[in-house]
Amino acid sequence: MELKDIQNLIKFVAKSGASEVKLEMEDIKITIKTGSEDQKGETTYIQQLPAMTAPQQQMMAQPVETSAPTVAVEAAEDSKFITIKSPIIGTFYRKPSPDKPMFVEVGASIGTGDVLCVIEAMKLFNEIESEVSGKIVKVLVDDASPVEFDQPLFLVDPS
Known part of the structure; x- marks a missing residue:
């Protein structure tokens, strides 16, 4: 490390x-x-x-309790959906800047390569692009919230 x-x-x-x-x-x-x-x-x-x-x-190996918020999604609910996860740790933002509109909303159709959000890490804003096409079903993280590596961000219906 x-x-x-x-x-x-x-x-x-x-x-x-x-x-x-x-x-x-x-x-x-x-x-x-x-x-x-x-x-x-x-x-x-x-x-x-x-x-x-x-x-x-x-x-x-011992589990450690933290007071960090966690997101629980029912397995039955997301079984037919694709989960888009965070590739890095940082702060999750749904807009490119405070005065701009959100990248995607629930119900929006997305394609491969579309920017879904940005994650700030060490004062660098990393655009997170979709690797799948489909429709945004659910946003799993609040705007301006810290996210962990591999934390689910969006649920996408690929149909």
């Missing part, structure tokens, strides 16, 4: 409102704690771990 990735993770955790996040990968362990109202600031611990076997890594 590169320093830039760690910095992005710290900024995302700070914006999300989570009080603590732990991330364990093959050779690195990261703990990010954000301060409460009476204790301002962030604490980040990075620990280099010795190489482990797969069973040891599974024993180390």
